[in-house]
Amino acid sequence: xxKKSHGFRARTRSLMSKKVRSRGLQPLSNVxxxxxxxxxxxxxxxxxxxxxxxxxxxxxxxxxITGKRGxxxxxxxxxxxxxKKLIIRPEHLRPNRG
Numbered sequence: 263x264x265k266k267s268h269g270f271r272a273r274t275r276s277l278m279s280k281k282v283r284s285r286g287l288q289p290l291s292n293v294x295x296x297x298x299x300x301x302x303x304x305x306x307x308x309x310x311x312x313x314x315x316x317x318x319x320x321x322x323x324x325x326x327i328t329g330k331r332g333x334x335x336x337x338x339x340x341x342x343x344x345x346k347k348l349i350i351r352p353e354h355l356r357p358n359r360g
Contacts, residue, residue, distance in 0.1 A: 279309060286310070293353055297335055301327050302358035305339070305350065314351025324358055 287310055297303060307321045314334050325339035325348065334351045 288353070292356070295352060295355075295357065297327050297352070297355065297357070299327055299329060302360075303327060303335075303337065304356045304358050305337070305348075305354060306356050308353050311351065311353040314349070315354060316348050316350050320346075320348060324360075 288308060302324055303326075305316055305320050305323050305325065307315060307318065309315075319341070320339055323339050323341075325337040327335050328338050328347070329336040331349055334349050335355065337348045337350055337355075339346050339348055
């Protein structure tokens, strides 16, 4: 009997699985978007990219970009009464339309 993997992001892949028709890597145009400080973004986790992936509790939330750290962005997200600072790569971000 083979043991279940407990490795890096092993649990997140099954929970945040993609729809069958949208499998594979996302288009490069989504990754190459340059976000500006103060811009509102939606957090949409892409399970195809493990690096810079936020916790699943932030999936679907909207935050404000406060800075850049390497390839990733610093984002302030409200969670209850607290403001959380997340470091997320652009693969898991979308521009907010609202």
